Amino acid sequence: MYWQMYYRFIWLVILSTFFSVVVSRPIQAASNPEPVSRIYGGPRWGFYAHQQINRLAVFTLPAEMIPFFKKHIQYLTDNAVNPDKRRYAVVGEAPRHFIDLDAYPDTLATTLPRFYKDAAERYGADTLALHGLVPWQIQLTKYQLTEAFRKQNVRQILRVAADLGHYIADANVPLHTTRNYNGQLTGQHGIHGFWESRLPELFSKEYDFLTGPAEYIQSPQRVAWRAVFRANAALDSVLRIEQELTNETGDTRKFGFDERNGTTLKVYARDFSQRYHDRLSGQVERQMRASVKMVGDFWFTCWVDAGQPDMAKLAKRELAAEDDQAEAEEKKSWLKRLFSARDEN
Numbered sequence: 001m002y003w004q005m006y007y008r009f010i011w012l013v014i015l016s017t018f019f020s021v022v023v024s025r026p027i028q029a030a031s032n033p034e035p036v037s038r039i040y041g042g043p044r045w046g047f048y049a050h051q052q053i054n055r056l057a058v059f060t061l062p063a064e065m066i067p068f069f070k071k072h073i074q075y076l077t078d079n080a081v082n083p084d085k086r087r088y089a090v091v092g093e094a095p096r097h098f099i100d101l102d103a104y105p106d107t108l109a110t111t112l113p114r115f116y117k118d119a120a121e122r123y124g125a126d127t128l129a130l131h132g133l134v135p136w137q138i139q140l141t142k143y144q145l146t147e148a149f150r151k152q153n154v155r156q157i158l159r160v161a162a163d164l165g166h167y168i169a170d171a172n173v174p175l176h177t178t179r180n181y182n183g184q185l186t187g188q189h190g191i192h193g194f195w196e197s198r199l200p201e202l203f204s205k206e207y208d209f210l211t212g213p214a215e216y217i218q219s220p221q222r223v224a225w226r227a228v229f230r231a232n233a234a235l236d237s238v239l240r241i242e243q244e245l246t247n248e249t250g251d252t253r254k255f256g257f258d259e260r261n262g263t264t265l266k267v268y269a270r271d272f273s274q275r276y277h278d279r280l281s282g283q284v285e286r287q288m289r290a291s292v293k294m295v296g297d298f299w300f301t302c303w304v305d306a307g308q309p310d311m312a313k314l315a316k317r318e319l320a321a322e323d324d325q326a327e328a329e330e331k332k333s334w335l336k337r338l339f340s341a342r343d344e345n
Helices: 002-016 047-058 066-071 073-086 116-123 125-131 134-151 154-171 191-206 220-233 235-249 270-279 283-305 311-315 321-335
Strands: 255-260 263-268
Touching (some): 047 073, 134 283, 235 270
């Protein structure tokens, strides 16, 4: 038992060194005839996209908030991926990233309540957790960030703002809204990582991210659900176009090989990726832009609802060294725990 735990820990440490690497759909060594899932996967845009969304959201904020958020922009960028890192280590984290809308017979507000308490009374908390919580998680995290602003707790503002950006971005991914989250029900295994990791990695530098200034949200609950349903409306194209292109191209031209960290990995071929990206007609760009704007809007709304504390004053506060150490220890602890969670890559 001791050696099993030891090797598990060593393996997780090795995997952690790759957190900053954006990977395609499930990757494999050249000798493996079938793609295999990354062990430390999860329902996510891909680390690169999550980090860019949080970073870009800072520039949508008003001048009153910029001194604080610009000072800590690297923290917000680096820690945008924390919820994914916690996924296999923190009980209850995994369902916060998705919602299977097709698991419910009817998703009208009268049958799938938009407030968690009402939904739990109708379906039960276990059912909601099984099929995902992301719109409700956005509402909860919005409240937590508002309270952090109100208390003027710098560390808490940063931690919760980074998390809120992550959950909002996840809500805008079409494959986070279905039970067929990785194409496993339609013979398209790996499409999750392809859409949200490979495509942004290859093409996002060409995107226009000028979204306009952050705006106050009158109903965060409605905005969260609207994002989920808009993402779900794009799901048909995500699956259908990939299948059509696969039928035209064939598997032999669908994949290529890439050198990463001295290892040859199987990835979606650049030509196949380009053709798929073109046929999606800007879909990935639209969803990333929507995420950036929505993150900025929520951060701004939380600040306003907290009474608009003086962010320039908060920007002058330095984070305590002991808090840095405590946060570092917490992140290390994530690697020491491992349990099964829904793998979407």
